[in-house]
Amino acid sequence: MWNERTGLNMRRFPRAGLIGGVCAGIAAWFDWNARVIRVLAVLGLIFGGLFPVAIVYLVLWYLMEADNGYPGSMAQVRAAAAGGGDRSTATDLAERYARIEQRLRRMETCVATREFELRREIGKLV
Numbered sequence: 001m002w003n004e005r006t007g008l009n010m011r012r013f014p015r016a017g018l019i020g021g022v023c024a025g026i027a028a029w030f031d032w033n034a035r036v037i038r039v040l041a042v043l044g045l046i047f048g049g050l051f052p053v054a055i056v057y058l059v060l061w062y063l064m065e066a067d068n069g070y071p072g073s074m075a076q077v078r079a080a081a082a083g084g085g086d087r088s089t090a091t092d093l094a095e096r097y098a099r100i101e102q103r104l105r106r107m108e109t110c111v112a113t114r115e116f117e118l119r120r121e122i123g124k125l126v
Contacts, residue, residue: 011067012060020061
């Protein structure tokens with residue numbers, strides 16, 4: 001199944017799941033906790049009837065592609081699809097802001113020197 005919002009396929013995670021990994025896959029798809037999906041599935045079994053919920057579960061098990069690595073969240077799935085691997089988004093942002101801060105410091109030192117003032121004056125003449 002295809003998610004238009006993220007551009008990713010829904011996958012099931014057998015290693016992270018209790019029975020086939022369907023609930024773990026749905027949890028990663030919606031970026032929810034897998035326990036919440038499992039509780040909803042059990043409540044569906046109790047109050048919705050065993051037969052319809054079991055059929056839906058088996059159809060999803062058949063349709064969803066198996067994936068052995070459980071990312072834990074949709075943000076990690078997106079990062080893996082973009083080539084980021086297992087790195088978290090917070091780590092990526094921290095590294096990015098550190099690089100930006102270094103660039104700003106270099107710019108500040110350049111602007112604070114007399115050489116910058118000289119270049120600016122030469123630029124006005126040209």
